[in-house]
Amino acid sequence: MELLSPYSASWHTIGRASLRLTLHRKDGAFAPNSGYKESTVASLRFAMLGAGFWSYYQLAGWKELPGAECVALCDRVRNKAEARAREFGVPRVYDNPREIFQQEKLDFVDIVTSPETHRELVQLAVAHKTAVICQKPMAMTYADASEMVRECRDAGVPFCVHENWRWQTPFRALKRVLDDGRIGPVFRARLRMVSGFPVFKNQPFLAELEEFVLTDVGVHVLDAARFLFGEAETLYCQTRRVHPDIKGEDVATVIMRMRSGATVTVELGYAENYLENDRFPETLVFIEGSKGSIEVAGDFWIRITTEEGTFAKRHPPPAYSWVNPAYAVVQSSIVDCHANILQFLEGRGLAETTGEDNLRTLRLVFGSYESARAGKVLRIE
Numbered sequence: 001m002e003l004l005s006p007y008s009a010s011w012h013t014i015g016r017a018s019l020r021l022t023l024h025r026k027d028g029a030f031a032p033n034s035g036y037k038e039s040t041v042a043s044l045r046f047a048m049l050g051a052g053f054w055s056y057y058q059l060a061g062w063k064e065l066p067g068a069e070c071v072a073l074c075d076r077v078r079n080k081a082e083a084r085a086r087e088f089g090v091p092r093v094y095d096n097p098r099e100i101f102q103q104e105k106l107d108f109v110d111i112v113t114s115p116e117t118h119r120e121l122v123q124l125a126v127a128h129k130t131a132v133i134c135q136k137p138m139a140m141t142y143a144d145a146s147e148m149v150r151e152c153r154d155a156g157v158p159f160c161v162h163e164n165w166r167w168q169t170p171f172r173a174l175k176r177v178l179d180d181g182r183i184g185p186v187f188r189a190r191l192r193m194v195s196g197f198p199v200f201k202n203q204p205f206l207a208e209l210e211e212f213v214l215t216d217v218g219v220h221v222l223d224a225a226r227f228l229f230g231e232a233e234t235l236y237c238q239t240r241r242v243h244p245d246i247k248g249e250d251v252a253t254v255i256m257r258m259r260s261g262a263t264v265t266v267e268l269g270y271a272e273n274y275l276e277n278d279r280f281p282e283t284l285v286f287i288e289g290s291k292g293s294i295e296v297a298g299d300f301w302i303r304i305t306t307e308e309g310t311f312a313k314r315h316p317p318p319a320y321s322w323v324n325p326a327y328a329v330v331q332s333s334i335v336d337c338h339a340n341i342l343q344f345l346e347g348r349g350l351a352e353t354t355g356e357d358n359l360r361t362l363r364l365v366f367g368s369y370e371s372a373r374a375g376k377v378l379r380i381e
Helices: 053-063 078-088 097-103 115-127 142-155 169-179 204-208 213-229 325-331 333-345 355-374
Strands: 012-014 044-049 068-074 092-094 108-111 131-135 159-162 186-194 232-240 251-258 263-269 284-289 292-297 301-306 309-314
Touching (some): 053 068, 053 078, 068 078, 068 097, 078 092, 108 115, 159 333, 159 355, 169 213, 186 213, 213 232, 213 251, 232 355, 251 355, 325 333
Parallel strands (some): 044 068, 044 108, 068 092, 186 263
Antiparallel strands (some): 012 309, 232 251, 251 263, 292 301, 301 309
């Protein structure tokens, strides 16, 4: 499926010829769900559980789409819920999630709370036969995540995880290039999310996490690796704590052998060191195939090199008024992730990031910790 950018552009040869890119603004506003059939059913009613930082972006993303209406908001700190509800015109507020299920007629809930609360809230939704969307990471342990998926499956309750990284504009474009086969079978790839950005100054609570970089950004990048290259057969991981005053790891390197035979390396780092080309929060990618290579470079450029030369095209994220331009590639992808899950809940298509699918990503996350502790290669079942 093609997700449209607010700009059109053409590939331009790099190398002996000079590089030139012309961007053309398309007529009309960007349509976030342009890759999907437009909904013809009545809006689904949902409640958001959690009114913290990410709730703002989740609600703003839902506002971009027809077909979903937030009718209630819940947070244990009631004044936070009231403030967020005023921002978005949400009519009712709760501080007890049990009450929201008792009082509201809901089609689904969007859980935007901290990970340690996810299992209890999912179980509550299951008890009320209400579809669930859950923030990443799905759970604090693989065992808990497995149980959550099983409980939803056994109860016939739709369960999706809001894993938006794979919905970033450059990743969707990259997937199309890989699928067309122009660089031949992939034998090696590297995904790099390494930055000197001071995450612990921005979010001090992260320093208290016993497991950090793999569960925070690693879950995103490992999911993107699965999206691009399929499932892993084995993995080996090394972790490092560079900051002396944090509890978890801030650097990790994961090497996977995929079922296709390709070797895929994921590099993660928030060491707060100085980097010449720091592209936070962009994920940079380099892929080698039997007939060429692909690079996802800074500023959303994708460069394809084959015997015909090197061709480049820029794939910027769409612009929304509520998005922080510095984080646009991440925040804008929320809309397309929402759209994919919404069409699934409406019965108009499949969801990519179901609980079942995300469980495979968590196997890589928690398997990486297992490998790092043992210092051994881990076989992925």
